[in-house]
Amino acid sequence: MTFSEYINLAFEELRRRKVFRVAVAYLVAAWVVVESSSIILPAFGFSDSAVSVVIVMAMFGFPVALSMAWFLDFTNEGVVRTRDPDEGGMATLNGVNVSALVAMIVMAGFLSYRLVIQAGDLGPRVAAASVSSPRPALLRRDAAIDDSSEAVAPEEVRSIAVLPLVNMTGDPEHEYFSDGMTEELLNGLSQVEGLRVVARTSSFAFKNTTEDVRDIGKQLGVNTILEGSVRKSGTTFRITVQLINVADGYHIWSSTYDRRLDDVFAVQDEISRAVVQALQLRLLGDRGKALVASAAIEGSAGYDEYLLGLHKLHQRTEEGMRAAIGHFETAVVIDNGYAPALAGIVDAWIHLYSRGMTDFESARTGADTALKQALRYGANLSEVQASLGLYRRMIEGDLAGSELALRRAIDINPNYAMAHLWLANTLSRQGRFRDAFAELERAEQIDPLHPAVITNIADYLFSMGRYDEGVAKLERVLEIDPGLTEVYSVLTEWSGEYGHLSDGMRRAREALDNHPDDPRLLSQVGMLYIRLGDLGAASEYLGRARTLDPDSDLVFLGTCTYYFANEQYADLVQMIDERRFTSADNDVMRMLTAWRGLAAVMLGEYREGAGALMESLGDAATIAFDPSFDIYLLSYLAYAYQQLGQTARVRETLDEALAVAARARGQGWRTPRLNYGIAAVYALQGRADEAIGQLRNAVDAGLRAPGLTGTDPQFDGLQDLEAFQLLVAEVDVDLNRQRAEVLHAAGELTMAQAAR
Incomplete structure (x- = not known):
């Protein structure tokens, strides 16, 4: 018999005795047991040595299982010794059997070796999970870990959030120090190539929270979290940090640093480097030489x-x-x-x-x-x-x-x-606008809970006609910090733009309950009353705002809107002339010049008004706060030229207005005021049906104003059209309804009166 035939017979004997089948079944069962124990045992207070015992038992049990498969067989008669196939008697150790047994031992040794390798891979993860405390990190947000596990995160880890280090000095006055250390770690890690680091505001939204680390990671969109604590005594401090895997809540790495305060930057650099090494990321060129984005100082x-x-x-x-x-x-x-x-x-x-x-x-x-x-x-x-x-x-x-x-x-x-x-x-x-929105999305990826980032994103969503999405963004910010008056201010402004005047008033009054003397909120309540047609209430709120902050440009511009709506054009010009020479802000100067031009046109001073509007417009694609206002100003400029009999300039100005509208729409701009501005252009061009169509779109999108077009003279040619009058009536009915709701909410109207 050749050697090859001998080996074949040996493996055939292993198959007959079901050794291979038992080996596969045992390995699967052992893998399940080891994986389960690595998760369950630490959670119930067992140390990592208990998991190691399970692994060792699985390793030594493997040869035993194979030996039992060789010598024993399960039959209808019960467990019996394996019989020889030729003689029908008990198995004997002939040459073939000896070879098969040797092959079985070699296989058992190899597979046991692989199991050992797996155990080695599990070891650091299990050890890190039970450092200092046998419970998972997700159950201990304030734990101070005092160990230096060398476990390494998987290569796919590419994002991290640094939660505020816990101030464990016992002195609230040292809160700034622990917060500052957190910021420096953020700055250092943000210099690493390929690592996305959630910015400060979003991380600090979870300060002093007991929320599950896994939930925090999901909200911030990261797969690792760095947390820890700071203790300080005189000029000495201890920083304890641990890196946690969001997927399962266990530690990947942890360490403690005891240093004197005079080498704080060196400690920050050391911690940043250690975390980076644990994440297995390569630094970007020279940035690896100094991870902390600050100028080094000695004292x-x-x-x-x-x-x-x-x-x-x-x-x-x-x-x-x-x-x-x-x-x-x-x-x-x-x-x-x-x-x-x-x-x-x-x-x-x-x-x-x-x-x-x-x-x-x-x-x-x-x-x-x-x-x-x-x-x-x-x-x-x-x-x-x-x-x-x-x-x-x-x-x-x-x-x-x-x-x-x-x-x-x-x-x-x-x-x-x-x-x-x-x-x-x-x-x-x-x-x-599209490029701007892309930058905002990048900012949100870095700092997904920063109020300024979310507020600006909401602004763009509103500008693109996505009102409900914008409201949802701002409500998310208010859930994090209900005291942010700036967010209420933005909500109030856009509620007015989209015709949700009673909702905007409700939100503004909620904010005023906590901040009754906030000039910006008072001014915006006044603006809502202008849209509702209640100029008396508007004057009251704007007057209070100016009394509280007479130098505020925002409040002053709101007052300009009131004067214009109340047809106090001469007073508006006088007020602007007194103010515009005391303001050095270019944007404010442009707005004041625009309002002066509008007032001059309404006073019949068309040449002077046209000059002021031309000065304020400049490049209509770049200087105004939004393209809707550009188009509005251009329509007034065209009207002034029309009254001066300058036909060519009228045509050129209206063409420019439509070009601005086309650019804005190409950039995604969709607001009721944009439709309104286009309607004004069409009305001046004599395209009545198209003007009515644009007004219809504006009303459907939420435009609400007394008389629909107020005193704007561009629409004089539409006043007698039935379609225009129907739109005016529709808007006035809705304004009456919302005025009643506002009065009822203020306690000035009964529910029955509001219903009528």
Whole structure:
């Protein structure tokens, strides 16, 4: 018998004795037991050694199972020794049987070896899951892990959220320090190529929460979460961090760092590198040399002040932002040339101005001084370039320069959500709405719960006619922080735009219950009353807003709308002439010039009105707040030319208005006011049916105004048409209904009266 025949007979004997079948069944069962124990045992308080015992038992049980398959057989008579097929007696160890047994032992050894390899792969994961506590991480959000497991995350891990480190000092005054450490970890990790890092605001939305880590990960759209704690005693602190797999809630890696405060940046760099190594990601070129996106400083006192400044800045209140400026300035005094703090000063001044909390000149002076120093000491920092871009748009009105700086900031740090947000605003002002929305979507990926990001996205959804989606976005923000008056303000504004006036009033009054002296909210309630046709109530709310903040540009522009609606054109011109020379903001100046032009046209001063409208329009694709308003101004300009008998200019202006409308629609713009502006153009062109059609579209989309077109003279040629009169009647009926609802909600009308 040849060797080959001998081996074949041996394997045939193994098959006859069902050894292969038993081996496969055993391996499947052992795999199920090992996997189940690695999940179940730690959850019930067993240490990782218990899981190791299960693995070892499975390994040693495998040869035993194969031996039993060789010598025993299950028959109708019960368990018997395996019989020899030729002699019908008991099995004997002949040559073939010996060879088969040797083959079985080799196979058992090989498969046991593979099981050992699997156990080795499981070991670190199980050990990490039970570090410090036998329970899963999802059951212990505030655990302070004191171990350095070397488990490595899977290669597919590419996203992370850094939850606020828990302040375990026992002193609330140290909260800023733990928050600052969290921010520095965020900054460091955001420099890593291929790693998507959720930004600060979204991560901090889960501060002090006991929510399941897996649910947090799903909401933030990440597959790993870094959490931990900070203890501080004098000049010494301990930072404990652990990386958690969102899929199962177990630790991937953990470590503890005990350091003195004077080497805080080195610790931040060390922690960032350790997490990156655990995630098995390769750094991007030179960025691997310094993961922390901050200028290194020697002393700790300046950094302490910087953290305090960040803590106050993110409160977004006037008191908080002014306090932030003070802390940033102290940091700069202590550590001369500390660029991140200088960039913080720029941002704080501009945020104060954009929220109507300071005048333009104060904001420009404060931001300009800090920006020059920031560029001198840290021009290569993402934060500094982003602040430069914000300054160029908000203070200088330089859109091209703003875009250049913001794109440079994103090149330096693609995970800086504010740079994407501010770039979106700059692109929007250039009429590049689709590009702007794409940047907002990138910002949302980085910081999915940031109120400013979500509010801006909602603005674009409203602009694209997606009202319900915009409302859903803003309601999500209010669930996170019900005290955000700015979100209520946006909801109120767009509720009015889409004709949901009573809903807008309800939301505004909800906010006013908590912030009765907020000028912006009071002004917007006044604007809603203008849309409802109640000019007396509008005057009352706008007057209160001006009394509280006489320097607010937003409140002043609302007052301009009231004067125009009340046909106080001469008073409007006088008020603007007194105001426009005290405002240095380019956007405000353009709006004031536009209102003056509209008032002049209504006063019959067509030449003067046309000049003011031309000045305010400039490039109609870039300077107005939205294309709907551009088209509205162009229709008034065409009307003025029409009254002056300048036929060629009328035609050119109306063609330009339709071109603006086409560009806006091509960029996705869909609002009731856009339809209204196009209707005004058609009416001036004598295209009555098409004008009525556009008004129909506007009303269906939610346009509501007394008399439908108010006092706008572009529609004079439609007044006697039955179709126009029917639209006016339809709108007036709905306005009466909503006025009654508003009065009833205010307690000024009974339910029966409201129903009538």
